[in-house]
Amino acid sequence: MNSKTTKKNVAAIQRKPRTTIKKEQLVTRMLGRTGRVITTFGLGGQASIQWPKDGVDSEVIILKAIEKGVTYFDTSNIYGPSQLTYGKAFRRLHLVPGVPGFDSSRRERIFLATKTHMRRAVVRDGDLGPSPASNGEHVKTAADDVRRSLSQIFGDGRGNYPPDAYLDLVQIHSINTIEEVDAFYEGLDNPDPTADHIGALAGLLDLRDGTNRTGVNPRGEKLIRHIGITGHWNSAALMEAIQRDTKGIIDTLLVAINSNDRLYFNHQHNVIPVAKAKGMGVIGMKVFADAKYYGRTTTSFSNEPDDVYMRVGSKELPSAPLVHYSLSVPGVDCVIIGIGHVSASDNPEEDQLVANIEAAQIREPLSPMKMREIEERTAEVAGADTNYFQHPSVGLTPPRGLRAMMDSSYMDYVSGAPAVYLAWDTSYAGRAALSHYEISRGGQKMAEVPHAPQTTLRPFTYRDGQAEVGLNQYRVRAVDTQGGTSDWAEVSVICP
Known part of the structure; x- marks a missing residue:
């Protein structure tokens, strides 16, 4: 400096x-x-x-x-x-x-x-x-x-x-x-x-x-x-x-x-x-x-x-x-x-x-x-080596525990397509506060879900009413207030 x-x-x-x-x-x-x-x-x-x-x-x-x-x-x-x-x-x-x-x-x-x-x-x-x-x-x-x-x-x-x-x-x-x-x-x-x-x-x-x-x-x-x-x-x-x-x-x-x-x-x-x-x-x-x-x-x-x-x-x-x-x-x-x-x-x-x-x-x-x-x-x-009592930085982490499920008997009431539900637990923030979660399917961005402090064990959720018959590959990542992004969390689900 x-x-x-x-x-x-x-x-x-x-x-x-x-x-x-x-x-x-x-x-x-x-x-x-x-x-x-x-x-x-x-x-x-x-x-x-x-x-x-x-x-x-x-x-x-x-x-x-x-x-x-x-x-x-x-x-x-x-x-x-x-x-x-x-x-x-x-x-x-x-x-x-x-x-x-x-x-x-x-x-x-x-x-x-x-x-x-x-x-x-x-x-x-x-x-x-x-x-x-x-x-x-x-x-x-x-x-x-x-x-x-x-x-x-x-x-x-x-x-x-x-x-x-x-x-x-x-x-x-x-x-x-x-x-x-x-x-x-x-x-x-x-x-x-x-x-x-x-x-x-x-x-x-x-x-x-x-x-x-x-x-x-x-x-x-x-x-x-x-x-x-x-x-x-x-x-x-x-x-x-x-x-x-x-x-x-x-x-x-x-x-x-x-x-x-x-x-x-x-x-x-x-x-x-x-x-x-x-x-x-x-x-x-x-x-x-x-x-x-x-x-x-x-x-x-x-x-x-x-x-x-x-x-x-x-x-x-x-x-x-x-x-x-x-x-x-x-x-x-x-x-x-x-x-x-x-x-x-x-x-x-x-x-x-x-x-x-x-x-x-x-x-x-x-x-x-x-x-x-x-x-x-x-x-x-x-110096930076002062907080011996605190866990070392883990950076901005991916959403935790990403999972997907569908009800094969339920089709989206508008499109007739299968409905898939994604759920995940909060990412951990790095040097900046969390802003939102970015969701993609098949490599294409499809939605953002705002972050809010997760005060209970109830996860964040997103409903995809336009899922495809067959294999659906989802990715979710965290974005912080400075534009930083985490690694992707990934999950796949097959819709019959």
Whole structure:
């Protein structure tokens, strides 16, 4: 890239002046069908809340975020002391029900989201399912994790919690494979309480609704208000999870989204449009690529205090435009960012929390041109090999699972010709969004079908009422908004 382009990109990402935002002015967005209005900045539960360096008071980060008016707070059952730290901060702010001075109105303003990495709600045969993980010593199920969260944040940390304690959101965390989707959906429609295992979704639904179809909620408690999913790696698995949800149970998606996203199997043109078309709230994460944008060299998730980045961006790559980018991706409601430290002052050049809150105060999204400039600058400074947590690019793929069928007893009522029905599942988008599908028969283009996010397992379809007697060879390919085309998917059908 030449020096002229470099100077243009530097100017573009540094152009916007800083404006100090007061608490009552924080920009908010609706979190999908949850009906909750949340701040565009959410406090991530990792960084110094999980791995505090010597001299860093993790509680102060939470306290300051609440004082500044932040309403979305993130944590997890696999984030070490994160939930306990929230518990300590919440006690200082009188956010624990049943304790004298409980501030119920402040608690209602906070949207508290935690996560479980357990894929099942019931386990009787010792099989915890694919990729189970929890910091809880005796945790075997997602239901165990929910009660652990309540105990650590609102209770005694030993399994007990106040009767009125609740979690605003529990998310099935880090979905990477279809096997994991199969596991957490198991038994959802007709859970058998005597089965060896039941998926996490059915159990979380019981804990949301106060029912006991799975046997995990004998007291009929309503411990959670919303259920979500999260993922970094694989848009395909997340899309499958959303498409299977015929009951509208999954309310939110937490997904990695940053300015190098389009270099990978991107989320902004794949799972995010599906989630929004389904009415879900979307929260972005990994805005700074787990500090890979700022010199972190390892290609694994942060796991110690030395991995926590303690400065505010860098001269070469300021942090604010990266926040602007993620919040400008269509469909994103909020971004969560972990904080390394806060300062006694509110100087955004020193205080990561203040800097990121201020950066999140955008009311209108960036233009596509500005977003491309930020992408170019990010790749120039940080390189393209940053999103180790994201699946490599698969490009624009052909329509999946193309099939054809005909009813030999049915002839088109106008022409008398055989009728053939084509069906296929969505292509995966490359660097540009999907536009439409092009259909040909016998090498001749015959139709276009507009693309729309596939929100269920119901396929795209096309009816050819002019099929020929004998062999009909069909091809379907995807076309993106920049005119790019996928390879053809092909299928043949013989009409007698």
